[in-house]
Amino acid sequence: MNYLQARRQGGTFVLRMEDTDQGRSTPESVQAILDGLSWLGIDWDEGPGKEGPYAPYFQMQRLDTYRQHADQLIAEGKAYRCYCTKEDLDAQRQAAEKAGGAFKYPGTCRERTEPPAGRSASEAVIRFKMPAGDGSVSFTDKALGTITKTHSDLDDWVMMRADGIPVYNFGCVIDDHLMDITLVARGQEHVNSTFPQLMLYQALGWTPPDFAHLPLILGPDREKLSKRKHPEADVMVHKRNGIMPEALLNFVIRLGWSHGNDEVISREQMLEWFDFSDVGTTSGVWNPEKLLWLNQQWMKQLPVETVVERLLPFLEAKGVQAKGDPRLDTLVRTLRERSNTLEDIATTAANVYFRSGITLDEKAAAKHLSGESLNLLRKVRETLAALPGWSVEALDGVVKQVSEAASVGMGKVAQPIRVALTGNTTSPGIGETLVLVGREEALRRIDAALTRA
Structure with a gap:
């Protein structure tokens, strides 16, 4: 939606890699993001591979910038170094939970000017200093409307870890301001993150961008969509x-x-x-x-040549070298009406239309390749062999001709042909199926079916 709004408004769509979680942000994961966006046709104006005036676009390459702004806030008394250990904070958190309340950092290091004995500034995290006293912070969300939170609901949150890596609420504010971002659209799970970010904008004297918090996407199990689970x-x-x-x-x-x-x-x-x-x-x-339903609609709507081009790698993966095959356009027109994916088309094509011979479904063969059905199939075979051409119209005419001569419905003639050609009872129209299988292969398959008698 960021992309749509940027394009609608004639704005600049910026792609920034917030890669401070080094355990999850790998070259492979970054490339997966770039590949996914490129495949979807979501092009960015500035970002990786499209360096602009606000480069670099990877947060791990901007650490000096975050440090400078953190030092500025400390110098102005709007942030401070915190030396509390993880063990101390965990114990306080457990005590708060045991008492039935929510843990808030009590401000232990808020007024400290020197590190404790045996500690150094390099071991400290940096916390934002919330203004003292009552107050509230609010913003008008472009999707959710006005949202407000009181200062008492916020604590002195960690801005920067001891290793100099910013947390999300700090890094994104610095980057959004320096990159002239005017709109941030993100998931609703970030609504609560907006309030400490707004306090930081206020402390730095900056005007915040507009915010829009969007519905989450849940997996089929109704849990938040996650690569680790879904x-x-x-x-x-x-x-x-x-x-x-x-x-x-x-x-x-x-x-x-x-x-x-x-x-x-x-x-x-x-x-x-x-x-x-x-x-x-x-x-x-x-x-x-x-x-799957939407995919079928799009396969039917897109130009045949587009679907053919995208189908080729799926055929190649099945050992079928079909590039340039004159049947491809007809194959796509025919099979996309009854397929949900390119994989479905490729599977049917490889198993039925790009191979020599066919494996018959025994139940289908027992029902449609016996008795009078075989006699009808023999007559079809004779008529097909005598045809001067091999078009859908001429082939459909054979089915009609044989059915009229035998005084039976066209289905009585069509099903034995279908089973002989494809091995089962479902396929596109008989004329189309015969064209796709090809004259010589179709006659061979019918002959093989007739030998079952």
């Missing part, structure tokens, strides 16, 4: 599964925003219609069936 959270998993980027983008935006009853929404329509007033307030639950 494979759905990995964008590139969907690419590997044969989901179209247009479908995934459409699906995700609809989890938190709507435009009337519209379901299939293009990027152009998103850019035209998006407004924060239409953003919901309740979390959206990941619905795999809805994603």
Whole structure:
């Protein structure tokens, strides 16, 4: 939604890597983010690979900047070094929980000017000094409206760890201001983070950006979507599964925003219609069936040549070298009507249309390749072999001709052909199926079915 708003307003979309969690922020995880955004067509104006006036765009490359601002706040009496040990704080937290209350840092080091005996400033975290006395802080969220919190609900929060790495609430404020960010749209779990951030803006004399807190995306288990728990959270998993980027983008935006009853929404329509007033307030639950439905709609809407191009890697993964095959356009037009993903199309194509021979389903064969059905199939085979051309119209005409001659319904003729060609009782139309299998292979498969008699 940051992207949509930036594009709608003619603004600058900045991609910043908040990589201070070194355990989770690896070169591989960064590349996964870049790959996912690029695949979805979400292009950024400034950020990794597109250096702009506010570089660098990785927080771990901006540590000196954070240190300078932390030192400034300490010098102005708006922050201080805290030497409390983890053990002391854990004990205080447990005592508060045992008493049935919430732990708030009691300000032990708030007025300390020198480190305790045996300690040095390099061992201290840096805490923001909340203003003394009563008061409140509020902001008008573009999605949720006005939200207020009293100062008494906030404590002297940690701004910077002892190793010089900023915590989220500190680093993002410094970066957002220095990068001239005017809008921050993020998940609703960050609503409470906004209040200490606003206090920091106030302390530094800066004007905060606008905020919009968006509904969370929940996994199918109704827990917050997380890569550690949900494979759905990995964008590139969907690419590997044969989901179209247009479908995934459409699906995700609809989890938190709507435009009337519209379901299939293009990027152009998103850019035209998006407004924060239409953003919901309740979390959206990941619905795999809805994603598959949307994906099928997009496979049917996109130009055939686009689907063909995206299908080729899936065929190649199955050992099928189909680039340049004249049947591809027809195959896509035919199979996308009954497939949910590119993987589905590739599987059907590889198993039925790009191989020699077919494995028959025994139940289907017993029902449709015996008795009178075989006689009808023989007549079809004779008529097909005599055809001068191999078009859908001519092939469908054979089914009609044989059924009329035998005074039976066309289904009585079509099903034996379908089973002989595909091995089962479901396929596209007979004419299309014969075209896709090809003349020589189709006659071989029918001959193989006839030998079962």
